Amino acid sequence: MASLPAPRGPLSEVLVQSLGGNFVEQLPAWPDSEPVDGSSDAPGPADETLALWVLHELSYRGFTDVDERWEWHPDLLVLRWRLEGGLEQRLRKRFPTIERTDDFVADLAGLIAADDGPSLARHLQRHGSREQALELLRQRSIYHLKEADPTAWVVPRLPGGRAKTALVEVQFDEYGAGDPQRLHHELFARGMVACGLSAEPGQYADEAITEVLEQNNAGSMFGMHRRLRGAALGHFAAFEATSSVPSRQLAQGLARLELPDEIQAYYEEHVEADAVHEQVALRDICGGLVAREPDLAEDVLLGAWTCLDLEARTASAMLERWEVA
């Protein structure tokens, strides 16, 4: 289990301090986003994003020495409500109008195919350094060590039918198809250890850039809210549909940099696996969902678009940091 991360502002400061202390029934009020007196110590985006990530993490693996009852503490839920509200509003504001036809799956596939965001995999395939590759693994570990978990929340929210059986079919593969040795997040953990890195979930949270935490928060929020099941599945489809080719490029890059076989194997597994998952996610999962619940079509597109947009933001930030943008 990971330790609580270092705070990034007044809000995460109070949160981390509370979680690190004894469990109490009532907490003091959270610092306001916009203090009335206009003082400068209002929580900024980095602070709020980390706070929401910590809150979500309580529902996954938790933190060392943090009382497990905090997960459903009403005062924490109040804060989660506020932060998720802000995040959802931000994501919906960024989401452009998407042209629709009467073929939803084609619209969704078209939206994903039109993605021309910057690619970290392309950079690492031929040019990136060993240090950059290891840095990317540490950033990705925030998600990959709980790979597939955010989407698993959606299963009981689906009434039934093709969307549900197909989602479980893909998740079964993500979770190793009955073989613990093939659990995807375990494959990643093994790769991290082989590279001399830690495989503790959240171990590298202090290093994680805000863009990476926001990617994780969006995935968790979509998964945890029944209302947002459309966005969760659209997000999942876009993620899977943009994974196969980059995984191959990354596997080639890691081989070029002579990083261990175990981490190459993780990406190689995703070349084939995600070529399958992409098809099933688009056609059966998202297509099946929208056939049953046509009102969710717009949210499926929102989820897909958000997935691509947040990855583009992460890629830009990393490339800028590496001075290759």
Add this chain to the structure above:
Amino acid sequence: MSLPDDTETETEIQTNADIETRADIVLCPDGPMLVRGQAVIEDADGTQHATTRPVSAVCRCGRTSRAPWCDGTHKLIADGARSST
């Protein structure tokens, strides 16, 4: 017992069932062939490959680097060069 709007309900259920039936072999437009369950694929050289996943994707574009499985390369092929479905 039959209800007055029985016909309409029945049509609806049939439509739903149409959409929701599972196929074991699926030809994806401009993409691979999905194969559900355990199967052995024999490639052009006569080599046999057993599936290892709940669903597998067999390459139909001929450009994969991991034959006989699809590796997503079909998406990099320009529209005009795509195999038709």
